[in-house]
Structure formats: C-alpha cells, structure tokens
Amino acid sequence: MKKWLLYLCVALLIVLPLSACSQEKVETINLAEVTHSIFYAPLYVAMAEGFFEEEGLDVKLTTTWGGDKTMTALLSDGADIALVGSETSIYVHAQGSNDPIINFAQLTQTDGTFLVSREKIDDFEWEQLKDSTFLGQRKGGMPQMVGEFVLKEHGIDPQTDLELIQNVDFANIPSAFASGTGDFVQLFEPTASIFEKEGTGHIVASFGTESGKVPYTTFMSKQSFLDENEEAAKKFTTAIYKAQQWVQEKSVKEIAESIAPQFEDTELELIETVVQRYKEQGSFATDPILDVEEWENLQNIMDEAGELPMRVDHETLVNTSFAEEVSSK
Template identity: 65%
Template sequence: MNTLRKSVHVLLCCMLFVPFVLAACGDAEEDLTAVRVGEVTRSIFYAPQYIAIEKGFFEEEGLDVELTTTWGGDKTMTTLLSGGIDVALVGSETSIYVYLQGSDDPVVNFAQLTQTDGTFLVSRHEAEDFTWEQLRGSSFLGQRKGGMPQMAGEFTLKQHGIDPHRDLELIQNIDFANIASAFASGTGDYVQLFEPQATVFEMEGIGHVLASFGEESGRLPYTVFMSKQSFIQENPEIVQKFTNAVYRAQLWLEEADPAEAAGLIAPYFEDTELAVIQTVIERYQNQQSYALDPAIDEEEWERLQDIMEEAGELPKRVDHAILVDNQFANNAAEHVK
C-alpha cells in the first residue's frame, strides 16, 4: 500500500511538473528574436551562413533566422528596401547603386561572408599549359552586365591584356539560370560559371576548369550581409548577435574538414551529390573565398570600386565610412572565441 501511495505521489508530481517544463521550453522559443534574411541565390558559396544555422549559432545568440532566397540582386534589394526582409545577403555593389540613386535610408554593409569572386573559367576542351591569351578570338559566355561576376570577369580579362568587347565574342543575352545549359548545348568556347556547376561539368566531361576569377581578381567584399541604416540604428543588439553567429561559423569552417562541412549543409542542396558539395567547399577553402572574419576593410572596398569603375558601372566613388559599419565585426572579433 505504501508502495502504491509512493507511486501515485511520484506520478502526480510528474504530472504537475511537466506543464512547467513545457512552459519553460515554450518561453525559450518565444525568447528568440525573428530575423528575416534574404539571400540573393542558393549557393555553396554561402556555406558559412548555412553552417551558422545548422550548428545553432544563431539560436545560441537568441535569434530565429527566417531564410528565404530572393533570386537576384535587384529583387533582393527591392525586398529589403520595401521592408520584406531585415537583412540581405547580396553583393556590396548593390548598396552602392542604391546610395547613388539618392536613398534617404541607405543600405549599410555590416558583415562580410565571401571575400573573392566565386566563378571559374570553364573551357569546352582541355588546355595544357593554359594562358589567358588562348581566349583571344574565342566566344565567351559571360554573366549579367553590371553584376559583380561579369565585372570581375572583365577586370580579369583586361588584367591579362584582353579587351572583352573587342578581342573575343562576348555573349551576354542569356539569363543567369540558363547559362550552364546553354554552354552544355554548345554555346560558347568558354563560360564563366559558379559552383557547383563548374565541378559538375568537370565530372561529367562537359567542361574543364582552367582558372579561378576569384584568385585572379583579388579580395573584395563580394557577398555581404547588409541592412537599411534605420534597422541597424534601431536594432544594434540584433545586428551584433547576428554578426557574432556569422563569425562563429567562419571560425568553424576555417578549421573544418570539407567532408564534415558538406554533410552539414547537404540539406540545402538536395539535388547535388555530397561528393560535389565536398569538392566545392574544399576548392573555396583553398582559395580563401570564404571570409575569415566579418570585417570589410577599406582596401577591399576600394578594389571593389576599381572593378566597377573599370566596367563603366560606377558614376561616382563612395567612401568606405558611408556604407560600411565595422563596429559589429570588430566587437565579434574581440569577444567571440
């Protein structure tokens, strides 16, 4: 009988305790602050972002990241300016374009994710002892005019003495989503491709990677987290926590085995083989495309504008201090270990 009373007592205690546990869990979830993030595209190039989500770095900072893919720089910036998202992951050049149009609430860059161009030169044929001079007189399937990939590509070609508008047939009338399939169908002798398509083409024997535009064009704030100035001013704690999580992911990926990193972000790329994801991550790690910290230094900013200027897409240079706020990156570097 005593045993029965004890069992009933324990059961009642458990029943009374469970609601408190559930309530505590509910409170913990409610304590997370929602942050709406729009990424310009879905790409292995953005691996640190997915790692920050999957490793729980954002949650540990008290943030609930709601990630959507906004497909294109123009759409991403429009969504940010209209209040559809809080943070945009997109090329820094878009913030310059918005500022030069006379925005009352400029878009400010606060955390860098990638620090080189992410495209590769892919040839239809193998080329032993490759030199850039081999492109002269060829047909080149490029990227969208005014976009950072195309500007970095043109900058690289000019660095090697090739005028992309005179010394080769530059093809730019194909939508971004159809560039790879156009090359596979026979258009162009060379193509400028992002990963994982470059690696996939190599594996399938469709093309051969000859060079990296990232290595050739140098370091620049290629893909950056940015927000409207008003959002940053009104929510500095959120921006700091967000930057902390990004930096933790960057530190993790810097030391991570590509296979482990690939397994972690694989759910974001269901149609891509794990071996391809691993190869791409390793390639980007080796050329240090992933930024090692969130800060955007002035030299990188000026190089970005050099490339834009060379492409004829920059009417006026914008000072680093106007559109870059490194206080959050610097705080993260000082306090996050």
C-alpha cells in the same frame, strides 16, 4: 477539488510568463541570398550547427537569384537582411536613397566564379579566349565586373577581343551554356564542378585567385532596420563569426557533411572538392570585418568596368561596429 484548482492556477501563472519570455527571445530574420552556392558555406554552417539558434534567432532563408531581385526584396521589406555583392549598396546610394543600404558583415573575400571551357584544355592560357564566345554574367554585377577586370589584366579587351554575351538572366546562364551557347562561361560552384563531372565543360581557371581580395558578398540591410534592431544584427553577426571560425578549424569533410543538406542533389564527394577549392584560394572570410582596403579594391574593379556611378567613402556604406565587437571577443 478547490485545492487542486488552486495549484493548477498557480502553476499556470508561473509557466505562462516563462513561456512568453521564451518566445520573445526567438527573433525571426528573413534573409535573402543572391544565389545558392557552396561559396556561401559559412552561412549554411551557421544554420546547420545551430549558431543562429544559440543567439536566439530563427533565420528564414530565401534564394532570390540575382543582385537586382535581391535588392528589390530588401528595399520592399521582403527581406530584413540580404546576402549580395557590395556593389549593389553603391548603386542604391547613387540613386539618392533616404534609407541607405549598409554593409555590416562580410562573408566572402574573393570572387567565387570559375572559368569553364566547353572543350578540354590541358595547358590553358588566357589568350585562348581571344576570338571566342564568352558567356558572361549580368552586366553591372560583381561576377561580370571581376570577370572583365581579370580579362583586362591578361591583356584581353572583353568588348573587342571576344564576343561577350551578357543578356542571359542570371539563373539561366548554366542552362544556356549546357544547351550550346558560348565557348567559355563564368560559373559558380557547385555548377562548375557538376558540369566538369558530366563532361559539359571543364574548369580551366579561377577568377577568385586572379582578382585578389574584395568584399564579394556581404550581409547588408537598411539603415533603419539596423537602428531599430541593433541587438538582432549583433547576434546575427556573432553567429556568422562563429561559423567562420568553425570553417577555418574544421576539415573539408566535416564542412561538406555540415552543408550537404543544402545541396541534396550534389554528391558529398563533389561538395568536398568545391569546399577544398574555395578554402585553398581563401574565399571564405575569416571574420566579418569589411575593411577599407577591400572596399577600395571593390570600387577600383567597378571603375575599371565602367560601372562605378560615384566614389563612396567606406564609412558611408559600411558599418564594422558589430563585426569588430564580435571578432574581438
């Protein structure tokens, strides 16, 4: 009996430290996303295909519905990392933050919204928006700024040539259009395609193809978090890069099947249609590097919309060290 107890004690001495080490290797990351969209397919692929797990990370995802709410979550430590438009980091910087918000990995590189018309239009021309009611996105947010930028590129003044509605909360824009507000609306997927299938609206143009490359949504965090969790940030970026490469290599069907559990109420065929749209217009970034040209294009769009509080150098709010390191392997 004593011999058996001795063996048990020895076994516990061996197993318990190993168990503790195993637990230490898994780090929880609280991630807040600004909306839940097929536009963020590489993120969901990283979760579904186990790329975060391979890096020893347990990512807890929360949808915070809107740039202001997402940034509030990050600033109040309700999230470790936020997936949101890069413009939000500039707004925080302009307010004089002592702990700047740093963009460290890019997920999408074009606008992800589509112009949806209430009536079916076979040969759409941008001029048809004149004298219409346009249900836009939140003022100061990336979707709205890109929307106004594209309208101006087509000779439309969003303030005088149409009735621009901007006072609807981000999460309520689809339901507002469905209930009869607006002749046109700017929507993310899969909502745009769902509306088209239901006959609620019709996709007539893509803001992504019209606006060019821009760091539309990036992963960002407080400087203090990155300083204190450098290894975790690098592992997170590695998992995202693996997913970006996976998305580039796999078929639309394979991508759709991977992310389908994130969109249980959306038919697989519809998910495939949306993924195809985003792949064709190059919305999914092929690596997590946010370069200087994209950063400047972002600020040009903000400036055109009258929402740029100040010009900020790329190196001030962008850290590409993690992205460059994992992309070079």
